[in-house]
Amino acid sequence: MTPASARGSAPPEPAGAAGDVAGPAPARRPGRPRSEQADRAILGAALRLLAVEGAGAFSMEAVAAEAGVGKTTVYRRWSSKGELIGAALELLRPPGPPEDAGSFEADLEAFGRGQGGRARDTGLADLLPRFGVAALGDPELRPLVIERVVGPVRAILAEIVRRGIDRGELTPGVDVEQAVDLLHGTTIYRILLSETDLGGADRTIAALGRTLREGLGNPG
Amino acid sequence: MTPASARGSAPPEPAGAAGDVAGPAPARRPGRPRSEQADRAILGAALRLLAVEGAGAFSMEAVAAEAGVGKTTVYRRWSSKGELIGAALELLRPPGPPEDAGSFEADLEAFGRGQGGRARDTGLADLLPRFGVAALGDPELRPLVIERVVGPVRAILAEIVRRGIDRGELTPGVDVEQAVDLLHGTTIYRILLSETDLGGADRTIAALGRTLREGLGNPG
DNA sequence: CGGTTTCGCTACGACTTCGTATCGAAACCA
DNA sequence: TGGTTTCGATACGAAGTCGTAGCGAAACCG
Numbered sequence: 001m002t003p004a005s006a007r008g009s010a011p012p013e014p015a016g017a018a019g020d021v022a023g024p025a026p027a028r029r030p031g032r033p034r035s036e037q038a039d040r041a042i043l044g045a046a047l048r049l050l051a052v053e054g055a056g057a058f059s060m061e062a063v064a065a066e067a068g069v070g071k072t073t074v075y076r077r078w079s080s081k082g083e084l085i086g087a088a089l090e091l092l093r094p095p096g097p098p099e100d101a102g103s104f105e106a107d108l109e110a111f112g113r114g115q116g117g118r119a120r121d122t123g124l125a126d127l128l129p130r131f132g133v134a135a136l137g138d139p140e141l142r143p144l145v146i147e148r149v150v151g152p153v154r155a156i157l158a159e160i161v162r163r164g165i166d167r168g169e170l171t172p173g174v175d176v177e178q179a180v181d182l183l184h185g186t187t188i189y190r191i192l193l194s195e196t197d198l199g200g201a202d203r204t205i206a207a208l209g210r211t212l213r214e215g216l217g218n219p220g
Numbered sequence: 221m222t223p224a225s226a227r228g229s230a231p232p233e234p235a236g237a238a239g240d241v242a243g244p245a246p247a248r249r250p251g252r253p254r255s256e257q258a259d260r261a262i263l264g265a266a267l268r269l270l271a272v273e274g275a276g277a278f279s280m281e282a283v284a285a286e287a288g289v290g291k292t293t294v295y296r297r298w299s300s301k302g303e304l305i306g307a308a309l310e311l312l313r314p315p316g317p318p319e320d321a322g323s324f325e326a327d328l329e330a331f332g333r334g335q336g337g338r339a340r341d342t343g344l345a346d347l348l349p350r351f352g353v354a355a356l357g358d359p360e361l362r363p364l365v366i367e368r369v370v371g372p373v374r375a376i377l378a379e380i381v382r383r384g385i386d387r388g389e390l391t392p393g394v395d396v397e398q399a400v401d402l403l404h405g406t407t408i409y410r411i412l413l414s415e416t417d418l419g420g421a422d423r424t425i426a427a428l429g430r431t432l433r434e435g436l437g438n439p440g
Numbered sequence: 441c442g443g444t445t446t447c448g449c450t451a452c453g454a455c456t457t458c459g460t461a462t463c464g465a466a467a468c469c470a
Numbered sequence: 471t472g473g474t475t476t477c478g479a480t481a482c483g484a485a486g487t488c489g490t491a492g493c494g495a496a497a498c499c500g
Contacts, residue, residue, distance in 0.1 A: 031445025032497040038447085054359040055275045059487060070448040075489070136412055137357030139274040146413060178431060185409025186401050192356055192408075193366060211398060251475025252467040258477085279457060290478040295459070 034077075041067040042074055046088045051131040055138060060084070085141060092132050092149045098156055104164035104213055108183070109206035111156060129191040150184075157183050169213060182212060254297075261287040262294055266308045271351040275358055280304070305361060312352050312369045318376055324384035324433055328403070329426035331376060349411040370404070377403050389433060402432060 045066035050058045060081060064071045078084040094115065101110040132149055135141040157180045164170040170179075187205055265286035270278045280301060284291045298304035314335065321330040352369055355361040377400045384390040390399075407425055 029445075030443070030499055032447070034446065052359065054357070056358065056360070060489080061487070064448095068448090070450095071489085072449085072491090073447070076446075080489085134357050137274070137354050138276065139272065140276075150413065175431070178428070181406050181409060182402055182428075182431075185407075186405035188409055188412075189401060189405025193370065208398070208402075211395070211402075249475075250469055250473070252477070254476065280459080281457070284478095288478090290480090291459085292461090292479090293477065296476075300459085 035073075038067070038069055038073055039077065041069055042077065042084070043088050043091065045069075046084055047091070047127050047131050050085070050088075050134050051127040055134060058085075082140070085135060086144060088131065089135060089141075089144060089148055092128050092145075094149075094152050094156055098159065100163065104160065104167070104169045105206045105209045107160040107163060108209040111160065112205040129188070133188065133192050154180050154184060164213070179212065183208065255293075258287070258289055258293055259297065261289055262297065262304070263308050263311070265289075266304055267311070267347050267351050270305070270308075270354050271347040275354055278305075302360065305355060306364060308351065309355060309361075309364060309368055312348050314369075314372050314376055318379065320383065324380065324387070324389045325426045325429045327380040327383060328429040331380065332425040349408070353408065353412050374400050374404060384433070399432065403428065 042063060045063045046058075049062055049066060053062075058081070060074055061071060063084070064074050067074075074084070078087055098107065098111055098114070101107045132145060136145045136150075158176050161170065161174065161176050161179045161183075165172055165174060165176075183205065186208055190204070262283060265283045266278070269282055269286060273282075278301075280294055281291060283304070284294050287294075294304070298307055318327065318331055318334070321327045352365060356365045356370075378396050381390065381394065381396050381399045381403075385392055385394060385396075403425065406428055410424070
């Protein structure tokens with residue numbers, strides 16, 4: 001019930017990801033190492049359960065069973081429900097600043113493809129957005145989702161809108177926040193309503209952008 | 221867990237609402253009549269709980285306690301969780317066809333005011349949208365919400381968009397469904413993100429309409 | 441090999457939830 | 471008054487959940 005304070009109890013360190021040159025030795029701990037496969041299985045099960053079955057079906061026991069893992073193995077990594085969800089939420093965090101793709105719609109399409117593609121890499125493709133929405137519906141998790149996911153996504157979209165203004169594709173008077181509301185809101189809305197094939201929702205963001213530009217822009 | 225088949229087990233009949241002229245006598249039943257105040261208290265408590273505390277805190281016992289009512293009194297009316305939520309959902313159903321307010325933005329503002337005003341009448345003002353979103357996040361309830369709430373609202377918004385086209389405010393080529401996505405999606409998105417004062421979200425729909433019109437319309 | 445940690449599994453106590461049953465009291469009608 | 475239904479309160483069995491603890495086995499290191 002505690003809102004996932006995200007304490008560093010046991011972050012699944014890659015133990016050697018960037019430890020090539022700097023810092024002391026990765027401090028190889030004695031004993032059997034933690035299974036990274038279990039990490040993935042647990043996170044994946046958590047995602048699947050909350051996204052597909054809903055908050056009602058989300059329990060630590062169900063996660064463990066779905067992941068084919070003992071309950072102990074789950075609690076050793078995340079000591080409560082909130083922490084586990086918080087960790088899974090991290091998968092939704094968008095990547096760094098977007099690269100300039102040349103035009104407003106191209107930027108949007110690149111962003112959409114990046115989001116969808118990243119999700120597809122994890123093998124959980126279409127579950128992530130629904131997962132985010134489900135978490136957003138929970139009053140305890142909402143602040144976390146807004147801070148870690150919605151905020152960063154909005155920042156990226158705002159940057160894309162600002163670029164459009166700089167390029168002269170959008171009129172300078174455009175309300176950036178409102179434009180972001182339209183872009184992100186409509187995308188999430190479609191994810192929310194779609195019963196299947198969530199992947200498509202992201203991809204249509206470019207078409208959305210065109211409609212908005214023809215509105216927000218001044219072709220004359 | 222059953223998705224609220226909405227059987228007519230005991231619909232809280234006003235018992236005399238439209239029974240002035242037509243039909244046989246309202247069939248006054250013997251015994252103590254059901255308390256309409258209990259009806260309102262239960263529905264209100266259900267709304268409050270799901271909207272404010274979230275799906276996790278929603279239990280029949282919590283509803284009964286919040287309503288200051290015995291559990292029996294709840295189950296006598298709605299025999300399961302799903303049925304109760306389904307009934308509360310009914311409060312979100314938009315009214316009939318909207319009246320022509322003269323312009324696209326006026327139509328939108330009238331619609332927004334109608335939605336907000338109706339909610340305010342029930343004394344539950346800002347809770348209803350959040351309640352809808354919370355219910356939308358539940359896989360079991362989503363189809364119900366879409367059918368009874370989202371669909372009708374979309375129909376109204378589509379009608380408003382079509383009127384805008386007929387009036388020449390919007391270009392004839394406008395994709396009505398996409399425009400509705402933008403209007404409804406952005407509105408729901410704002411409700412979803414707002415931590416407080418949900419009432420404002422509906423009211424800004426007119427401003428949203430203006431932005432869209434300047435995009436969707438052809439001023440040249 | 442011993443030492444250490446994680447593995448999956450099972451069981452535990454405390455708690456909550458569901459939906460039902462029972463209780464005496466209250467509210468209505470004939 | 472008697473008959474009927476609802477009222478709030480309480481208790482119930484069955485089921486699920488949380489987070490912890492113990493088990494023997496496996497996986498690593500020195």
